[in-house]
Amino acid sequence: MSRMIAAIALAVSVAAAARADVTVSAAASLQNAFVEIGKSYEAANPGVKVSFNFGASGQLLQQIAQGAPADVLATADVATMDKAEAQKLIVTDTRAPFASNTLVLVAPAGSGTVTSLEGLRRPVIKRIALGTPDSVPAGSYAKSALDAAGLWEALKPRYVFGQNVRQVLDYVARGEVDAGFVYATDAALMKDKVRVVATVPVSPPILYPIAVVKGSTDDPAARRFVELVRSDAGRTILARFGFGAP
């Protein structure tokens, strides 16, 4: 499902780029907040349309590296944005962190089997969902947290890898897995279906950077979007969905 949505979003973004509107490639976890910010951008900039392409940060980076016409990139981790900068894909002086988040361990609502990170060792826990660490930042954060707790190798046979963090959330919400690692902001969207078991310590902390993509068809419009995200109005919307200040 998410792949189909990503494909549609990409097709839409191609069409949008042809009309010189703003296409924003953003981490899946930003979806709800960015759709709201997009609405207020369109209200403030009549005639300019914002299109979104949501996906795993690593996937967005690959798309842009292969020439996908995006104007703004917002990732869920500093590492992916560093790669974008190293590959000279973004306008460096527009890059800035704009939000922070926390990683949480979640379980399906109503199940009591998972009680803590260490408790994942219990044999009754058969499946643990996390994002593919190579392309999904939430998965990479989860992997380093499990590594730090000395659990990564021991739990290996139980992992189910999601294509992005929202797919992991969906697996937990449907009860297909016993536990999963998502952001606190994701868990808050499905309070009735998932239960937050614990906040997972992550270092360095989870920061979201944003930047204008080099070769953007409408650079000023893209810069205005970045400014809106970083403005008080943008912060307010992000805070409403649970994102912290950078």
Added chain:
Amino acid sequence: MLTPLLLTLKVASAATLMALVAGVVAARLIARYRFPGREVIDALCTLPMVMPPTVLGYYLIVLIGRRGWLGAWLWERLGITLMFTWEGAALAAAVVAFPLVFKGARAAFEGVDRQLEGAARTLGVSESGIFLRVTLPLAWRGVLAGTMLAFARATGEFGATLMVAGNIPGRTQTLSLAVYDAVQRGDDRFAAYLVAVTSVVCVAILLGAGKLLKPRA
């Protein structure tokens, strides 16, 4: 390096076997008997060919997920689930490949001369005997053509498989999923290797099918 290929062959073989049995039975019923709702069943059997695999994947999750109609029973009674297993991947591929066997077999069965079946019946051959010794030998070429296409389709299955079986290296990550994964993380070399392997396998299937199906001179 070979794991995705071996897993793909395992999944596609199991899927083709399921699709073959179900497809031949369904095609025989539709081709042989007239009953109310026949056209509806025919349409339902063809549906997986025209529906997006993601829609099939969703139906399968609703059906066999741990909280699905059938899946909840399996999970609570027997403690087993098809989600995130290679068997689940095979089921997803079987559903997608089924119409190819069904369509091919139905056309082949309808092409068999009914008088030959009638002649066998007057000689006292049982209905199952007629099917095995008269109808199937005359229709095997069409059934096999459909089966070959079903195998090829099962080999390349992506959407429904991803939704039902996940993308677990070594367990459910078939060739098409491994290619997707490698491209996602920017590992173009591994992607190119997998693409080459897939291309060779597909060409081999098509050549093999062509040879098997060539009419005898």
